[in-house]
Amino acid sequence: MIQVRELSKFYGKKAVVEKVNVDIHRGKITSFIGPNGAGKSTLLSMVSRLLDADTGEVLVDNDDVRKMKSNDFSKRVSILKQSNFMNVRLTIRELVSFGRFPHSKGRLTAEDLRIVDQSMDYMDLMEMQNDYLDELSGGQRQRAFIAMVIAQDTDYILLDEPLNNLDMKHSVQIMKILRRLVDELGKTVVIVLHDINFASVYSDRIVALKEGRVVKDGPTNDIINSEALKEIYDMDIPIKQMKNCRICVYFDS
Amino acid sequence: MRNSTKLFILSIIAVIFCGLYLFQGLNGSYDYALPRRGIKVLAMAITGVAIAYSTVIFQTITHNRILTPSIMGLDSLYLLLQTAMIFFLGSGHMVIVNKHVNFILSVGTMVLFALILYRFLFRGGKQPIYFLLLVGIIVGTFFGSISTFLQVLIDPNEFMRVQDKMFASFNNVSGDLVWWALGIVVIGLIIGWRYINDLDVLSLGRDTAVNLGVSYNKVVKTMLVLSAVLVAVSTALVGPITFFGLIVANLSYQFFKTFKHSILIIGASIISIIALVGGQWVVERVFTFSTTLSVIINFIGGVYFIYLLLKESRST
Numbered sequence: 001m002i003q004v005r006e007l008s009k010f011y012g013k014k015a016v017v018e019k020v021n022v023d024i025h026r027g028k029i030t031s032f033i034g035p036n037g038a039g040k041s042t043l044l045s046m047v048s049r050l051l052d053a054d055t056g057e058v059l060v061d062n063d064d065v066r067k068m069k070s071n072d073f074s075k076r077v078s079i080l081k082q083s084n085f086m087n088v089r090l091t092i093r094e095l096v097s098f099g100r101f102p103h104s105k106g107r108l109t110a111e112d113l114r115i116v117d118q119s120m121d122y123m124d125l126m127e128m129q130n131d132y133l134d135e136l137s138g139g140q141r142q143r144a145f146i147a148m149v150i151a152q153d154t155d156y157i158l159l160d161e162p163l164n165n166l167d168m169k170h171s172v173q174i175m176k177i178l179r180r181l182v183d184e185l186g187k188t189v190v191i192v193l194h195d196i197n198f199a200s201v202y203s204d205r206i207v208a209l210k211e212g213r214v215v216k217d218g219p220t221n222d223i224i225n226s227e228a229l230k231e232i233y234d235m236d237i238p239i240k241q242m243k244n245c246r247i248c249v250y251f252d253s
Numbered sequence: 254m255r256n257s258t259k260l261f262i263l264s265i266i267a268v269i270f271c272g273l274y275l276f277q278g279l280n281g282s283y284d285y286a287l288p289r290r291g292i293k294v295l296a297m298a299i300t301g302v303a304i305a306y307s308t309v310i311f312q313t314i315t316h317n318r319i320l321t322p323s324i325m326g327l328d329s330l331y332l333l334l335q336t337a338m339i340f341f342l343g344s345g346h347m348v349i350v351n352k353h354v355n356f357i358l359s360v361g362t363m364v365l366f367a368l369i370l371y372r373f374l375f376r377g378g379k380q381p382i383y384f385l386l387l388v389g390i391i392v393g394t395f396f397g398s399i400s401t402f403l404q405v406l407i408d409p410n411e412f413m414r415v416q417d418k419m420f421a422s423f424n425n426v427s428g429d430l431v432w433w434a435l436g437i438v439v440i441g442l443i444i445g446w447r448y449i450n451d452l453d454v455l456s457l458g459r460d461t462a463v464n465l466g467v468s469y470n471k472v473v474k475t476m477l478v479l480s481a482v483l484v485a486v487s488t489a490l491v492g493p494i495t496f497f498g499l500i501v502a503n504l505s506y507q508f509f510k511t512f513k514h515s516i517l518i519i520g521a522s523i524i525s526i527i528a529l530v531g532g533q534w535v536v537e538r539v540f541t542f543s544t545t546l547s548v549i550i551n552f553i554g555g556v557y558f559i560y561l562l563l564k565e566s567r568s569t
Binding site for chain 1: 316317318449450453454456457458459460461463464465466467468510512
């Protein structure tokens with residue numbers, strides 16, 4: 001379990017994240033939702049140590065994140081940010097091999113190579129493993145980066161808006177893969193989402209943020225209802241039940 | 254062609270040029286000319302490796318392939334130091350005439366300056382790397398302006414001495430200093446080699462590097478200090494020559510097309526040895542000293558720099 005305790009981040013005097021307390025449960029997909037500027041990405045960055053928190057603490061399975069060595073932390077928690085600019089030209093295989101860096105420090109063993117193969121297979125990238133990243137479509141690129149994170153083989157996987165700029169087909173594909181990671185491999189996934197319907201259909205728990213604070217936190221079914229959404233987004237959003245999915249029809253509200 | 258094959262071929266070319274430089278036209282002068290040429294070749298090798306290494310790591314840290322460590326203002330500081338010493342103490346003073354004292358003083362000042370700059374900038378721990386570069390440019394320009402000011406006021410005869418220091422030259426490198434420089438560079442390389450794989454990860458960007466467990470701040474600080482020390486040593490040994498690093502680093506990227514710093518750095522080092530030794534051979538035996546190596550380097554480097562700028566602007 002990842003426990004976030006009284007976490008705050010200030011830019012100047014403005015609090016972007018203020019005294020946030022959240023528990024992230026093992027073996028579940030937890031979605032962070034909320035309006036733009038609610039502090040979702042900032043919170044995720046602090047949990048994953050990309051950003052230093054101003055106050056508060058984060059515990060991963062009861063270990064204080066700040067006291068952990070960088071390398072040990074990277075074997076337990078991985079993060080994928082929304083933009084992945086690089087100034088080197090890599091093939092998919094080379095990128096995915098980097099996922100083994102925390103374990104092998106750049107010298108790949110047979111075991112590492114096996115895991116790299118497995119990860120690419122899992123993301124259906126085997127046939128294009130020698131293609132260069134800058135020649136791929138957005139969806140393929142995103143899959144390559146997720147394969148790297150899978151190769152990193154951490155219990156916790158944090159993703160910052162992985163569906164950005166992806167079309168419906170690829171978004172669904174990515175979400176299904178994340179679901180499989182949780183159900184088949186027992187990973188814990190935390191994901192920042194903009195589309196609440198993806199959060200509704202695929203996640204087990206939802207944490208809603210607004211103006212740097214947690215306004216709702218609970219199982220998906222408790223959050224996806226009109227009253228709760230009204231509080232989060234200040235919109236009247238009708239909910240329609242379709243098969244097992246609850247869909248928020250927010251387009252003309 | 255595999256990269257190890259390429260490295261092998263480059264090494265052979267480097268050895269051929271070194272042999273050519275050492276033995277061509279020796280006329281049996283093994284006792285006099287050979288040791289002198291040997292010292293020069295060694296000086297060129299040390300400078301080449303130091304410049305290549307420091308430029309590649311600097312470019313990886315800044316994610317920019319048209320920068321060199323000279324942007325931190327170390328060259329300007331060196332020139333200011335030399336100008337100021339000649340201006341205030343005169344060219345006959347011990348700190349100018351005694352090459353050992355001058356070497357220690359120059360290296361010490363440059364490294365101290367870099368450490369103070371980094372210490373000041375990393376104190377908050379949050380400054381982006383571009384802020385560091387910006388401060389470097391400003392401080393460098395400031396040093397440059399003071400040097401120019403002093404050079405305008407200085408006695409014309411003394412100015413000749415200053416001018417000697419303004420361009421890199423391998424023609425009057427002192428024998429003992431080469432060994433000192435060699436020692437420092439070797440220690441630097443040994444320390445730096447432990448981080449060689451971390452550099453590969455750094456080129457993926459800060460976020461990915463942190464995710465993959467690289468202690469980003471520690472590695473960046475270590476690499477910046479290391480590149481400052483290498484630049485300081487090579488500058489104090491032969492003069493300002495960091496522009497040269499831009500050429501060899503980019504040639505190495507183009508030639509090897511890999512992200513692996515172990516290959517890139519070794520490749521860039523060998524390329525710079527070829528360029529320096531080969532260039533010096535051409536200057537001495539073809540142009541018979543009618544020009545200097547740094548003039549040729551700046552000419553070719555300038556053309557190549559424009560080519561790089563055009564290429565980068567097309568690709569984005």
